[in-house]
Amino acid sequence: MVSQAPMIRLSSGFAVPFGETFLTGHERLNRELEALFLARESEEYRNPTPSHTPQAETFESRFNLFKWPEPCVRELRDFVLSSVGQTALHASTAQAEELGKLTLHNHTWYHISRYAGSFVAHNHPLASWSAVYCVRAGERVPEHPGSGLLKFFDTRVGADSYLDPSTRRLKAPYALRPREVRLEAGQLVIFPSYVFHEVTPFYGRDTRITVATNCWFA
């Protein structure tokens, strides 16, 4: 009698949707955004009600960025919000016509990080989708390979409390570890707002500039 390998269908359960895209031809837009953001790195534009202990090395703007009238901001707004809408549509059983009848609201801001700037792990209550766009990635520092990463924490808290050789090296998307993203200029990542994430300390000698948004449909 010959034993046959059973047919196995391996699939994901309880998965977290994660969207990613690049803005083609982002160089001009990012130059304009960077100049605008640096010019407004001041008390007038700083978030007056930070949700976490502010770090002097990271500037956080007010959350009304996508209401600014500047053409470069409008251009970024169109790209980011349309990408969020597409991601939500791909991940949902809702039809395009249903989502199209809704208004996509947002809170949007920017961060400028300098040497040893970081942002503590957090998630975003009262929003469904969040996204981060990279205006400037900042210097890569070989002796600090973990510098300036956008790190998403595994939502399966406690799942790695017991590891054996069959679970220690699980492949994506099953791996039991944080997902680390080294953003590149023009890159946009989109994820559910409940996922905890942080920015690891940035050790470049220049600046790391990102735009973040929280979105909800109503």
Place this chain on the structure above:
Amino acid sequence: MTTASSTLQSIFAVPFASVRLAQPDGLNLALAAGLNPLATPAQGDATLPTDPFCFRSREDLFEWQGEALSYLKQELLAGLCGVVRAANLYTEEQFRALGIQAKARFVIVRPNGCLPAGSLPHASWCAIYCVSAPDPNPLRPDSATLRLYSHRFGGMFLDSANWNLRQPFHFGHQLWHPIPGDMAVFPAWIPHEVALNRGDRDLMLIIARVRFADPRVEGQTLPPW
């Protein structure tokens, strides 16, 4: 209108303890003097990414020789056992019958460095003992603190009645300020980190993961570390 009688209590709570070791000053001087010269690649944990601002030794510290280390191991485990005993339903006699296993490393978080977030597999309890710490800076309240991550997702809906809950109910992270001679004890599964050290001196910690086995329970085996 009458006032209803009510009882507010915690459910699904996470035990956390801060333990002060007896007369730690001499111990800490000896530990710092003995361990600082050993913060070298040869004693570092080769399985972890190298970080010039955060040294992590191998996890066999409790097997190293030295009077100060032996004394620390004894006091650390005694303090931890007191916490575990207090959080459990064991009688003194039952608890004494348990076997204890521990692995430990020393960690030096240098200025502008941090200890990345993580949890500790294959252990039930974590103990973090502070050997030396930079002076507190009121302008940087989270500098070099141990941060236990909030792990409850109920905070995704916030309104005026739950955004400002008092301890231990609120949804934010928990901070513990390392003071030389103090030790934090908490469940090993909780994600935790040491926030960026904004001071001008090193933070030295001993981090132990600990587990217990009941030798009377037939067939009880623990996984390899």
